[in-house]
Amino acid sequence: AVVTLGKTTFVPDVAERSTPEVQRRCVATGAAMGRYLTEVVETQWLEEGFPMRGRPGCFDVELPEALVPARRWTIGGEQDGN
DSSP, rough: OOOEEEEEOOOOOHHHSSSSHHHHHHOOOOOTTEEEEEEEEEOOSSSOOOOOOOOOSSOOOOOOOGSSSSOOOTTSBBBOOO
């Protein structure tokens, strides 16, 4: 999938990280996430599957252009108008 990430914030309090809204926006539960939270703004499925070995954390992958969703993105997650 193509994932657009929002800002990262420091939230030291477990209770504050455990609210339903925070858990939904960060796609994790309060007890399982660390103190630095990054909001998942949007996700888009690729046009079809792409075989690859997963890795921990965020990482870059070179994809064939035909697999990238029709909506094109530029650096910073801004739409380029296509």
